[in-house]
Amino acid sequence: MIDLLVRNATLPDGRTGIDIACKDGRIAEAARGIAGEARTAIDAKGYLLSPPFIDSHFHMDATLSLGMPRFNMSGTLLEGIALWGELKPLLTQEAVVERALRYCDLAVAQGLLAIRTHVDVCDDRLLCAEALIEVRRKVAPYIDLQIVAFPQDGFYRSPTARNNLIRALDLGVDVVGGIPHFERSMADGAQSLKELCEIAAARGLLADIHCDETDDPLSRHVETLAFETQRLGLQGRVTGSHLTSMHSMDNYYVSKLIPLIAEAGLHVTPNPLINITLQGRADTYPKRRGMTRVPELRAAGINVSFGHDCVMDPWYPLGQADMLEAAYMGIHAAPMTSREAMRWAFDAVTVNPAKTLQLQGYGLEKGCNADFVLLQAKDPIEAIRLKANRLKVVRRGKVIAETPERVAALHLGGRPGLVNGADYAPG
Numbered sequence: 001m002i003d004l005l006v007r008n009a010t011l012p013d014g015r016t017g018i019d020i021a022c023k024d025g026r027i028a029e030a031a032r033g034i035a036g037e038a039r040t041a042i043d044a045k046g047y048l049l050s051p052p053f054i055d056s057h058f059h060m061d062a063t064l065s066l067g068m069p070r071f072n073m074s075g076t077l078l079e080g081i082a083l084w085g086e087l088k089p090l091l092t093q094e095a096v097v098e099r100a101l102r103y104c105d106l107a108v109a110q111g112l113l114a115i116r117t118h119v120d121v122c123d124d125r126l127l128c129a130e131a132l133i134e135v136r137r138k139v140a141p142y143i144d145l146q147i148v149a150f151p152q153d154g155f156y157r158s159p160t161a162r163n164n165l166i167r168a169l170d171l172g173v174d175v176v177g178g179i180p181h182f183e184r185s186m187a188d189g190a191q192s193l194k195e196l197c198e199i200a201a202a203r204g205l206l207a208d209i210h211c212d213e214t215d216d217p218l219s220r221h222v223e224t225l226a227f228e229t230q231r232l233g234l235q236g237r238v239t240g241s242h243l244t245s246m247h248s249m250d251n252y253y254v255s256k257l258i259p260l261i262a263e264a265g266l267h268v269t270p271n272p273l274i275n276i277t278l279q280g281r282a283d284t285y286p287k288r289r290g291m292t293r294v295p296e297l298r299a300a301g302i303n304v305s306f307g308h309d310c311v312m313d314p315w316y317p318l319g320q321a322d323m324l325e326a327a328y329m330g331i332h333a334a335p336m337t338s339r340e341a342m343r344w345a346f347d348a349v350t351v352n353p354a355k356t357l358q359l360q361g362y363g364l365e366k367g368c369n370a371d372f373v374l375l376q377a378k379d380p381i382e383a384i385r386l387k388a389n390r391l392k393v394v395r396r397g398k399v400i401a402e403t404p405e406r407v408a409a410l411h412l413g414g415r416p417g418l419v420n421g422a423d424y425a426p427g
């Protein structure tokens, strides 16, 4: 007996009319015309069935704190960090857990079932780290939560951050984080990367570094990150997040840098919604977009995924846990509007971050975890265009969230209603 049978789905690779049979939490078969009885059946009506969305860069300790204790008036990264510094002493573990769980509910409704979150370890109480470890345990049945020990105020610049980062890893935080561009000097930033990569290597952990999140074209810590990754044999285990300085770098230097990033096997996570709003704030006109060089990194074979970074916190006042919004903004900010590149942007919030997080059992093939989302769209580009409705969200073969099919009723005298604006198919 099949536990769950989805009929007539379109897959992200373009196959149509596919049935997916789930048993014991895994995909038992994915093919046309699967026979057999099922406890639960879903008619996908030809809509797109995708593996779940993944956010490879988030801050769950700060999410949903917008306006606490005040709003970010300048809109800059630095005022956001200062504001978060004002909020930190006021936080309670219960409140951080409660907000994080609310965000996870929002994520599930959006089919976002794996999140890499950074957690600030510069508070000696390690209150946020303990809170997110508790959240990781609570949401484990429905979200894979990976936590990064993030020294927000600087690994060296904050007097106890170095010690706290080690303590957080001892508590069970998964990944080593860093912020070299926020150290007191370029030299300190480079030294922090050396030490952080050595910690990751010694402990057998992944590393994910907030790297060069600045408009300064001379912020070149990613070069050091690539060097240390390669030196310590950490290829495939290190992520450079943001890399916004690359937007402003000299083109000749970038032509040397990108092959070094590729050689080191760095994963790269731009955060388009945040980069487009935080960067370029010191510019008059023209204003830089600030996102790193996505088409060029892709062309070099580097694994690039789009993160959300922030939702309703000191750095970003909008957002709703929708990774299709990150993909949509990524397409605009790059810009990259070819059919091929827009199709790729869907991978940048699904299969690419699965590689970054090293998730096991991710995908729609036989034997993978029976985790997926049914979208009210016919293909990945349409899903991004519409920020498509999540009709069903499935985890380990069970429906854990659903949203009714959306149809606009027009009162124009006899013309039919629009199904989500989805009835236009480009040739």
Ligand code: FE2
Pocket: 057, 058, 059, 118, 210, 309
């Ligand atoms: Fe971040």
